[in-house]
Amino acid sequence: MNVTEFRSGLRDWLDRNDLTPGPDHSLDGQVAQLARVRRALYEAGWMRYGWPAAIGGFGGPAVLRAVLGEEVATRDLAEPGIYSMIEVLAPTLTSYAPPALAAEMVPRLLNGSEQWCQGFSEPGSGSDLASLTTRAVPRGDNWVITGQKVWTSLAQYAARCVLLTRTAPGHGGITAFLVDMDTPGITVRPLRTMHGVDEFAEVFFDDVAVPGDRMLGRPGDGWQLAMDLLPHERSTCFWHRIAHLYTRLDRLLAETADPDDADLGAAYLALHTARCRSHATQRRLADGAHLGPETSVDKVLLASAEQRLFDTARDLLPGVMELTDSPWRTEFLYSRAATIYGGTAEIQRNIIARRLLGLGRD
Amino acid sequence: MDAAERDLLTETLRKTMTAASGQALEAALDELGWPDLLAEEPETAVPAVFLLLGETGAHAPLLNHVLLAAAGRPLGDTLPLPYAGGSWVVWNRADGPGAALDGDLPLRPVAEGEAVPLAAGRRALGWWLLGTGRAMLALARTHVLDRTQFGRPLASFQAVRHRLAETLVALDGAEATLVAADDDLGSLLAKAAAGQAALTAARHCQQVLGGIGFTAEHDLHRHIRRALVLDGLLGSARELTREAGALIREQGTAPRLVQL
Numbered sequence: 001m002n003v004t005e006f007r008s009g010l011r012d013w014l015d016r017n018d019l020t021p022g023p024d025h026s027l028d029g030q031v032a033q034l035a036r037v038r039r040a041l042y043e044a045g046w047m048r049y050g051w052p053a054a055i056g057g058f059g060g061p062a063v064l065r066a067v068l069g070e071e072v073a074t075r076d077l078a079e080p081g082i083y084s085m086i087e088v089l090a091p092t093l094t095s096y097a098p099p100a101l102a103a104e105m106v107p108r109l110l111n112g113s114e115q116w117c118q119g120f121s122e123p124g125s126g127s128d129l130a131s132l133t134t135r136a137v138p139r140g141d142n143w144v145i146t147g148q149k150v151w152t153s154l155a156q157y158a159a160r161c162v163l164l165t166r167t168a169p170g171h172g173g174i175t176a177f178l179v180d181m182d183t184p185g186i187t188v189r190p191l192r193t194m195h196g197v198d199e200f201a202e203v204f205f206d207d208v209a210v211p212g213d214r215m216l217g218r219p220g221d222g223w224q225l226a227m228d229l230l231p232h233e234r235s236t237c238f239w240h241r242i243a244h245l246y247t248r249l250d251r252l253l254a255e256t257a258d259p260d261d262a263d264l265g266a267a268y269l270a271l272h273t274a275r276c277r278s279h280a281t282q283r284r285l286a287d288g289a290h291l292g293p294e295t296s297v298d299k300v301l302l303a304s305a306e307q308r309l310f311d312t313a314r315d316l317l318p319g320v321m322e323l324t325d326s327p328w329r330t331e332f333l334y335s336r337a338a339t340i341y342g343g344t345a346e347i348q349r350n351i352i353a354r355r356l357l358g359l360g361r362d
Numbered sequence: 363m364d365a366a367e368r369d370l371l372t373e374t375l376r377k378t379m380t381a382a383s384g385q386a387l388e389a390a391l392d393e394l395g396w397p398d399l400l401a402e403e404p405e406t407a408v409p410a411v412f413l414l415l416g417e418t419g420a421h422a423p424l425l426n427h428v429l430l431a432a433a434g435r436p437l438g439d440t441l442p443l444p445y446a447g448g449s450w451v452v453w454n455r456a457d458g459p460g461a462a463l464d465g466d467l468p469l470r471p472v473a474e475g476e477a478v479p480l481a482a483g484r485r486a487l488g489w490w491l492l493g494t495g496r497a498m499l500a501l502a503r504t505h506v507l508d509r510t511q512f513g514r515p516l517a518s519f520q521a522v523r524h525r526l527a528e529t530l531v532a533l534d535g536a537e538a539t540l541v542a543a544d545d546d547l548g549s550l551l552a553k554a555a556a557g558q559a560a561l562t563a564a565r566h567c568q569q570v571l572g573g574i575g576f577t578a579e580h581d582l583h584r585h586i587r588r589a590l591v592l593d594g595l596l597g598s599a600r601e602l603t604r605e606a607g608a609l610i611r612e613q614g615t616a617p618r619l620v621q622l
Contacts, residue, residue: 003622067622239622249616262600265607268616269558272551276538279620300531352530353523357503362520 001049006064010046010071017044019077025327027197031115031157034078038086038112041068047110055094056107062236063286069240073247080244082115082154082199084237088229089116092162096216096225097178105160105178117158119149119179119203120226126151127347129164130223134205136165136175142209143167143177148202151341155181155188155201163205164222174222178214185209195333231291233342234298238278241302245271245309248331252309256316267312270305277301293355296348303338303345310335363406372410379420383466384457387422396424400431404482409540412486416493417500419584421467423453425486425595432482442475443483446594446601450474464587481549483596488540488549488556491592495533495556495563498585502526502567505574516570525566532559542620547609550602551619557599560589 001009019040021033041047050064051057065087073080086109093102108114125132134147145165155161158181167175181188185208190201217225249267253259277298285291310332314321321328339345353359363371378390391411399407408428415421427437442450454460454468462469503526506516516522536552536559543552564586568575575582593599610616 063622070622243618246616246618249610250614253610253614253616259607259611261604261607261611263607264611265554265603265605268606268610269551269554269603271616272619273535273539273555275618276542276620277535279622280538280541282622294534297531297534300528301535346524349524349527350520352527353517356530357523357526359503359506359517359523359526360515362518362523 001060001064003061003063003067006049006060007067007071010068013044013046014071014075014077020075021077027199030079030082030197031154034082035112035115037072037078037083038110041072042111051090051106051110052094054099055090055102056110061286063282066236066239066282069236070243073240073244076244076247080240084233084240085116085118085153086110087236087240088118088233089162091232092216092225092229093178095228096176096221098213101178101213108159114159115154115157116160116162117152117155117181117203119152119155119161119163121151122148123150127344129226130171130174132164132166132174134163134165136167136177136210138212139209141212143212143215145177145179145205145208145210147205149205150191150202151200152203153200155203156190156198161203162216164226167219171223172220174226175219176216176222176225177210178216179208179210183208183210194336195330197330197334230343231285231295234295235278235281235285235291238274238298238302239282241306242271242275242278245306246275248313249309252313252316255320258316258318260316263312263315267305267309270301270308274298274301274305293351296343296351296356299343300345300348300352306335306338363403368406368410371406372414375411375414376418379414379418383420384422384468385455387420388424388455391422391424397427397437400427400437404428404431408482408486409489412489413493413496416490416495416585416588417497418493419497419581419588421588423455423468425483426453426455428486429478429483432479441478442472443478444475444480444596446598449594451595462591464584464591466584467588467591469591478596480596481543481546484549484553484602485540485543487592487595488536488543488553491553491556491560491589492533492536492540494585494589494592495529495536495560498560498563498567498582498589499526499529499533501575501580501582501585502529502570505571509574522570525570529559529563529566532562535559545619547606547617548619550597551606553597554599554602554606557589557593557602561593561599564589 019037046068048058049060050062053059072078090106093106122132136143136145161179161181163177163179165175167173185206187204188201190198192198281298313328314332320326321332382390426440430437440452442452445451450472451469452472458468459465460467460469506522509516536555539552539555543549571582574580
């Protein structure tokens, strides 16, 4: 199926099948809505295009997933951040899990029956991810895991976790597992966040026994796994998020009583630039290019555009964010994290300086 | 034109532009077949030629050609060009010091002229500004790798690295808008992005080049002057951004210009 056929068929189907969220905008409500949207799109087949048959997909180019996510975001059917997590998790399983495990598990993600999380960051390992210390030690056929993760999105809803552990020193001593979250010894404690949506948690691992066949790749492949998922995040997920931000610019145009052309134009130009760059990245991916450090440029453009948009909303809707409990408040506050999550703006600039500009080590 | 032919064209153009500027460059490009290329393959010829004008620091009155070709008029003429602030200028075909901030460019103020095909001209100028920005970044990069202070290359200081990273982000973003520009609004936005990126490059590159970049014997100031002057031609980044804002305000929606 080509993009045009897919898009028009999907739009037609969405016009006839109303998946508009209900009144519950809490995180519980958002997660339930996400599951509802996934289930419906999976049953109708849309969620399966662009994924390989080995994990329950219908095949076809990955760009179809970007088209689907754009439509979901444009119609505000699901919160784009949690909707897009699948774009990182499913390819990771496909690339690193034993084929039988991927075939068994990934369909549950696609069809909305499960949420998963990513256990990467730790209290002592944020930007310096490779310093992580959660230990995995072999014992019989199992690995026993001890340590702590933090800023783990949706951990309190997750059935499974793609977990990075330390099995030896250095970058080459990081090993990944797919861990069932109901395994004895795992404790999840949701964290309050600044924007009032408690989407991430602390996760404690206390002598958690994980079967050896749940290892993703081989011992020491964890760092490469983490690096390999960035291109997924920075292609399809970004395209979804940009589509979402356009809807917020449109909403601002509808709601502002104080439209300032210079401010609106600057917000639009920043979004348009991020969209054009992301479009070029989608093209390169479709042509079989291997995405690498140049996607840090996409990341900086997107994060800057997002913050500019919500700064503009605050300026042109004076008092709204501060005095009324509107969605603008939550979304403005959440936009402050855009230059922090997924690799801070400073880490991106370090990568650009070192890898793209060839400035050597700092 | 396939990739190998494009590479060959780029190399030929680079040599030509390194050897000549102004009227002499216009004549050399004439011999290379620029008018035919512009008529037959503007989507290849314009980005290649204008990007290289920026990268090499050369200049020639080629913007006249682009606008005349887009208007379906013969190339051997000049026409009044709208400039920022409601001014108008003519880009003379003959060399000669102009009064503009970039004295190499033979620009001359004139009375208001007729409407020109803005989109084609803005795309061409956008590529030129992008090339100018890339030239400044190349100068700054060389400098920070070569120059040592406190016993370390400047390139090892994070504040310096991040300025140049920010410059690359702006330039690469602008390039993406130029590649995508195929209508009036896309061309307007691309010129705005390129103008803004060139000014970002000017600010950061000037800063990291320090006192050396402030001397007239270093080439940086030529590119800075060029960026400042080209930004105003056919609308400055500031004016075009405001125009885009007015447009989405009137339409009540922000057009999604590129599609998968």
